[in-house]
Amino acid sequence: MAICRLKRVAADNKSDVRDRMPQAGKSNGKKVALIGGGPASLTVARDLAPLGYEIHLFDEWSKAGGMMRTQIPNFRLPESVLDEEVGFVTAMGIHTHFNHRVTSMKEVLSVGYDAVFVGTGAPKGRDLNLPGRSEASANVHIGVEFLANVAFGHTTKIGERVIILGGGNTAMDCCRTSRRLGGKDVRVIVRSPFSDMKASPWEIEDAKAEDIPILNNMPPKSFVVENGKLKGMIFEKVKAVYDEKGKRSLVSTGEPDEFVEADDVIIAVGQDNAFPWIERDLGIEFGNWELPKLNETTFQSTLPHVFFGGDAALGPKNIITSVAHGHQAAISIDLFLSGKDLMNDRPAPMTNLIHQKMGIHEWSYDSAVVNDLRFKVPHQKKELALKDLNTEVELGFSKETAFKEAQRCLNCDVQTVFTPNLCIECDACMDICPTACITFTANGEEEDLRNRLSVPAENKSQDLYVSEELKTTRVMVKDEDVCLHCGLCAERCPTSAWDMKKYMYSVTKASTIL
């Protein structure tokens, strides 16, 4: 189900929600510095301000948002949406220090903050040091820097023929941005096979829909420069070969190298962390890939009152991971500043199971299974979308389509819950189950049990549900992988040994701990 698109419909149709947002709490006298204003730091601010912490947020740019503002293009994430969302946090009495690049952690620590959170992201775009790189430098751009320059209006045009090197989401944003800046012949060239591309399938689809070809199995060899001007690039032709352990090597196909003309080249082959501003004698230790040594549950560094989160903690990931880190780091900071143990006193997330029966044949959820495919989100017409950088491409579901899309939900949150001592082993549930996922049989080792079920359970990544021993010494075994959550077993069961219960999971947040 298109969860992200359904959340968008809810947001598109909301009224004024400001009074439902967390509010700053009464001062507790403690000060926390957040370095970087991306989603990780904003989450820490949102969770700690209600507890009365004085929050100081530093970012080198003039507004908060991090890469959501500086790298993700407006045609995918409109600035107005970002301003509103970020504004909910900054309106909580946060002390913002914008246009302030932090150049020394020593200086930050000397101010005497009770805790410091580092949410500076993974800002260093990787370069490719190939022959001709320095001679061609006027027309060679690093992907993340190029996108930031576009976001701030420093770059407003590009050549007609553009090569994008790389197969991740940054490459997709660079090629689509180039189309809007005047690029007519924009090509993405990937060194490995399509199947190894890191970009999300929908990002690739959107790029292709904007007439951007993606060429694969072509590692770049050199930049071609004539009279000081970039003319294009030379690529090798390779194929992927895998050894018996599945390790990939790219080997030449023997075909001649290919020259591809270009006015500009954008290198989008990955990002690295960079902490030149953290002095190495402060007690903050770094490990592989220049990443800080952290406890990955608490996000505490080797200097106890310094915490990391988001891309700065474990390397580049995505927004929701940064938010998750922010929630966990905020809990840790609050425990730390309350003199508690960061692991042993860590609160568990809220979970519960709620009975869904409303009558013998009635559930509080729609259990009909439909074969509808995912509904397509309407897109802006290509001619209009390519005209400028700010025209949003995805237009969002209408309320009606959103309703139909929501009806596709398979209710995986509704669990079949079995109570062994109520079961009289009549086998009625086994008979009625449309996918034959319930079996009553003698217990045994997992491998053996999997093969003795009514239908063998082949997906080994999905645990079997095995009950305790029943009166006849058999056990109930359920293959969760094929359950449709239709509720027929619970409807049919004469003793209510089966029940359908909705599972709730709520991530703990520092501000919800009482």
Ligand SMILES: Cc1cc2nc3c(=O)[nH]c(=O)nc-3n(C[C@H](O)[C@H](O)[C@H](O)COP(=O)(O)OP(=O)(O)OC[C@H]3O[C@@H](n4cnc5c(N)ncnc54)[C@H](O)[C@@H]3O)c2cc1C
């Ligand atoms: C092109 C591109 C497209 C992406 N698209 C998506 C997407 O569609 N969906 C998704 O979920 N994720 C996407 N991501 C990834 C996502 O943007 C990041 O994972 C996320 O923003 C990381 O959040 P963060 O809070 O860790 O840091 P960031 O968002 O990187 O924010 C860090 C902030 O700290 C500032 N900063 C750094 N050093 C200093 C300093 N010394 N002093 C002051 N300020 C500093 C930076 O300028 C930045 O504003 C994309 C990334 C890129 C590059």
Ligand code: SF4
């Ligand atoms: S919910 Fe439906 S599919 Fe799942 S075990 Fe019960 S009868 Fe079978």
Ligand code: SF4
């Ligand atoms: S229908 Fe109910 S009582 Fe009968 S075997 Fe299934 S769980 Fe047990």
